[in-house]
Amino acid sequence: MDLTDRQEQIVTIVKERGPITGENIADELNLTRATLRPDLAILTMAGFLDARPRVGYFYTGKTGSELLTDKIKKLTVRDHYSVPVVVNDQTHAYDAITTMFLEDVGTLFVVDQHGILVGVLSRKDLLRTSMGQQDLSEVPVHIIMTRLPKIKVCQKNDLLVDASIKLIENQIDALPVIQEHERGMEVIGRLTKTNITKAFVGLVNRDDL
């Protein structure tokens, strides 16, 4: 679509100063509002500009999918994590499995005597151990857990989409939500693929997006 010189001028003004009312655009161009109306209608119809009541015209550089992206990028870990389940690093595998069933979680976080994160224990780790020749009530979890610095973590203010990418790229089911301390990392939450699945469902029919 070819724009007239005046329409080009309008787009430039709105790009630089939008949102801006039709009246202010008219002032800027030393024209009456009535004179500009057809141009504004054409620019809006063509999708160059958008307009909202009591706000004015603004430049729509954005597609619908960019707006969607913006909204998802506002979701943070803070609003989506679960309560963590931790075990001490001296716990035996058998007791860890029992804790997993009692608490109905797929991942346990292992902490030292100061409550500082030292490892992560998945259902997969425990299943692997249970296939071995060792006695489950003899093996302490610190032997079979994934340990620092291999553990992937997230923090409350991280974007949910970034945490999701971490889960996928590292092929894990859960991330500890941690808070940094002088001594190390304190576990304050558990972010799982279940949390992400719930967030996905939550995108439908949410009015705050």
Next chain:
Amino acid sequence: MDLTDRQEQIVTIVKERGPITGENIADELNLTRATLRPDLAILTMAGFLDARPRVGYFYTGKTGSELLTDKIKKLTVRDHYSVPVVVNDQTHAYDAITTMFLEDVGTLFVVDQHGILVGVLSRKDLLRTSMGQQDLSEVPVHIIMTRLPKIKVCQKNDLLVDASIKLIENQIDALPVIQEHERGMEVIGRLTKTNITKAFVGLVNRDDL
């Protein structure tokens, strides 16, 4: 905002017949397009109507979050499932665990000799069994699996959001994607929380939404 009679007429026409061009609206009202331009500009600016090039005016009953909802509601299982991993119902638990590790999946689908779905086996089921007194290489999976009619399934054309709700409500990690046959259900795919997490990430920066 109070609309004039003519503006009300325009909205009614667009509601009923939109998308409709300015020219067709003018015809309908026995007016020239130039006469209508200011009204169309006002209605667009007020958010009653929206306009797209080469399409025309349409009635925007919708908020941004409704549009988002619409987009997510277009995602179906078809585009997001993974390859299923199946074992025969006579397989022993030990071999099922081995298959799980070799194929790196958290859920196996159990089929009978005709390839028809009869059960689902999760890491949790196998971990529970491994804690018992039984010899893993003696227990056939049909003893420990979740069986029909308790199994939750989905189909290719199901909405991804509905499948996600099934995963959450039933607290399971995966659904078999099935195709109905005379003899029963054939397993054609595996839909997991990983698939949903990937779909969630995929919502960001996707141009086809």
